[in-house]
Amino acid sequence: MTTQTILPIDRETLAALSQNNNEPAWLSALRLEALELAGQLELPIVEKQKISRWNLDTYGTYTKSPAIQSVNELPESLQSLVKLEENSSVLVQRNSSVVFQQLSAELAAKGVIFTDLQTAIEKHADLVQKYLFQAVKKDENRLAALHTAIWNGGVFVYVPKNVEVDLPLQAVLMADDANATFAPHVLLIADSNSRVTYVDNYLSTDAIGVDQVVHNGVVEVFVNAGANVRFASVHHLNATNVTYRRAVVENDGRIEWIIGEMHNGNAVSETMSVLKGNGSSSDMKVICTGTNDQKLSITTKAVHFGKSSDSQMFTRAVMRDQASAIINGITKIEKGATKANGEQTEKVLMLSPKARGDANPILLIDEDDVTAGHAASVGQVNPEQVYYLMSRGISKQDAERLIIHGFLAPVISEIPLENVQDQLRSLTERKLGQ
Amino acid sequence: MATHFKIDGLKAEIEGKEILKGLSLEIKGGEIHAIMGPNGTGKSTLASALMGHPKYEVTDGSVELNGEDVLEMAVDERARAGLFLAMQYPSEIAGVTNSDFLRSAINARREEGNEISLIKFIRQMEGKMKELEMNPEFAHRYLNEGFSGGEKKRNEILQMLLLDPSIVILDEIDSGLDIDALKIVANGVNTMRSEDRGFLIITHYQRLLNYIKPDFVHVMMQGRIVKSGGPELAERLENEGYDWVKEELGIVDETVGQEA
Numbered sequence A: 001m002t003t004q005t006i007l008p009i010d011r012e013t014l015a016a017l018s019q020n021n022n023e024p025a026w027l028s029a030l031r032l033e034a035l036e037l038a039g040q041l042e043l044p045i046v047e048k049q050k051i052s053r054w055n056l057d058t059y060g061t062y063t064k065s066p067a068i069q070s071v072n073e074l075p076e077s078l079q080s081l082v083k084l085e086e087n088s089s090v091l092v093q094r095n096s097s098v099v100f101q102q103l104s105a106e107l108a109a110k111g112v113i114f115t116d117l118q119t120a121i122e123k124h125a126d127l128v129q130k131y132l133f134q135a136v137k138k139d140e141n142r143l144a145a146l147h148t149a150i151w152n153g154g155v156f157v158y159v160p161k162n163v164e165v166d167l168p169l170q171a172v173l174m175a176d177d178a179n180a181t182f183a184p185h186v187l188l189i190a191d192s193n194s195r196v197t198y199v200d201n202y203l204s205t206d207a208i209g210v211d212q213v214v215h216n217g218v219v220e221v222f223v224n225a226g227a228n229v230r231f232a233s234v235h236h237l238n239a240t241n242v243t244y245r246r247a248v249v250e251n252d253g254r255i256e257w258i259i260g261e262m263h264n265g266n267a268v269s270e271t272m273s274v275l276k277g278n279g280s281s282s283d284m285k286v287i288c289t290g291t292n293d294q295k296l297s298i299t300t301k302a303v304h305f306g307k308s309s310d311s312q313m314f315t316r317a318v319m320r321d322q323a324s325a326i327i328n329g330i331t332k333i334e335k336g337a338t339k340a341n342g343e344q345t346e347k348v349l350m351l352s353p354k355a356r357g358d359a360n361p362i363l364l365i366d367e368d369d370v371t372a373g374h375a376a377s378v379g380q381v382n383p384e385q386v387y388y389l390m391s392r393g394i395s396k397q398d399a400e401r402l403i404i405h406g407f408l409a410p411v412i413s414e415i416p417l418e419n420v421q422d423q424l425r426s427l428t429e430r431k432l433g434q
Numbered sequence B: 001m002a003t004h005f006k007i008d009g010l011k012a013e014i015e016g017k018e019i020l021k022g023l024s025l026e027i028k029g030g031e032i033h034a035i036m037g038p039n040g041t042g043k044s045t046l047a048s049a050l051m052g053h054p055k056y057e058v059t060d061g062s063v064e065l066n067g068e069d070v071l072e073m074a075v076d077e078r079a080r081a082g083l084f085l086a087m088q089y090p091s092e093i094a095g096v097t098n099s100d101f102l103r104s105a106i107n108a109r110r111e112e113g114n115e116i117s118l119i120k121f122i123r124q125m126e127g128k129m130k131e132l133e134m135n136p137e138f139a140h141r142y143l144n145e146g147f148s149g150g151e152k153k154r155n156e157i158l159q160m161l162l163l164d165p166s167i168v169i170l171d172e173i174d175s176g177l178d179i180d181a182l183k184i185v186a187n188g189v190n191t192m193r194s195e196d197r198g199f200l201i202i203t204h205y206q207r208l209l210n211y212i213k214p215d216f217v218h219v220m221m222q223g224r225i226v227k228s229g230g231p232e233l234a235e236r237l238e239n240e241g242y243d244w245v246k247e248e249l250g251i252v253d254e255t256v257g258q259e260a
Ligand SMILES: Nc1ncnc2c1ncn2[C@@H]1O[C@H](COP(=O)(O)OP(=O)(O)O)[C@@H](O)[C@H]1O
Pocket: B014, B015, B019, B037, B038, B039, B040, B041, B042, B043, B044, B045, B046, B255, B256, B257, B258
């Protein structure tokens, strides 16, 4: 079957844009190649959600926002999300371009790179070219191809060998222009035995029309031998959200994902760890909230190649109104990954009779000498619990709120960053509080 | 105002099955009433119906606290009006710490903007936990999750101490307690005895009543109170069991709701 795919940008415009941004020839070629693929490839297969009916076509055009001198120039709602002190490292993308960046002098002196991806391509071409689109490939599906063609702004992090970064690197990526493409690409490379924590926030403002612009983003993380990366990301966009996050983990490396899918629009997200190295490990904690008629497909996935590799996945979702969530957990253990261990739990709490939640734990195991386990549950607020709390004088609304917070607490309380914890709590409150 | 709690002709059913068959009882501030009776006679149903458990439907009768219609109130309103039920089977709520729960319950009784300060709350909670010989760690544990039977009961008493209710209903607070824990719990109750607080103690053993002296003892069978007396009634039940009551009243099966 061939369907005419309408692309959001034509070849000439894309080529001109790439040239205007002084991109090297390899990148221009990559973008054009990917655009052609986008015209040929199908949408990704998303179980039980008909994403072909979603708004996936409105991308706006590349719109460069003016740089700002200080975070104070940003909308107030955003300022609270970053801790800007002299020694903090912060980057802000607004619509199609990065408008602010600061790297602590101490980290710069250690050789840490933290800048927008476009600048990184100018200044560190070899490093970027070696890794860019190696974890998420341009030919996986139409959306990945489209992202490869049109990505903009973006974050680049490089932590050299043996360097430990104590304070988290912070990024804010925001959309507030109904006509601007918003497609950041995050590329993080942690070289051998390094250690880093990165935290970002994706959000859109309530400006008219912004909720119609699709966010199509990709995150690629490379955890080299013995390195340790903690990647925390909170999305609360009003528009359709497509996000592929992928980490490739080498020997004894470790990735920790902490993800808050707190969208207001439809969302497809896949967070995946490829455990290539022996002794590599992955820990994923995801919370997700849905309201109104939101449709969500949230996937966590671990693929084990390395011997004695370990993956833990933990997703909790709360659905209200007519919201529906398909929560997939996939543990795949390849032949040869002996002594690998993979565990996953997905739990969905439904607050309304019309809310829908599917938890699908999937184990795909091609090796005998492994251990793996899964648990999944879908349920409603327990009326006995509400009664118990109310019998102590707590109102019904507060009782339900306590129970919802309690449901998410095992994920939120494990988050090593207090401000991300607070933010997730207040976002939960704002979204689910009646 | 002096506490006055009045149950009159209360009938209640669960899943269409009538369990309470017209029960009347009056409790005044300062009084301790005990309800005794074998298993399955409707004691917990009485407690649940008074508190407003959603599964129980009151079909007849009235309940008043200080002249106010309790049956018209939602569960949380009953609690704020002064009713407290220590449950036979308290719920476990994962993810909600005991201290967050207790603070919410205290603040629910206070005006918005006049919430209890964290320091004052912690001081109060820790003080009461000490009285009950509870490990301070229980403040940070998730509510009743993984608590032993006895720990749950102590936690119910902790709530009673902190919430300062005017009518206290204790449903089988003694079950699952060893003798030392029983004494601690009884002591907690005794310190709460006061002229403006009334107690309704539900138990099927008389053991607890050695430590908490009741003023009135009622025997419940077939969903109603079939006999009332003073503390001497509890002692006779302890010595002779329930058979003589059944014989006296011509009751063959004392339980309720078993009939198809
Ligand atoms: N959840 C319930 N569903 C159906 N029947 C119930 C339920 N709870 C209690 N009953 C009925 O009510 C009767 C009295 O129970 P209960 O009030 O718990 O007695 P007690 O506390 O005196 O042991 C039981 O024997 C049972 O038949």
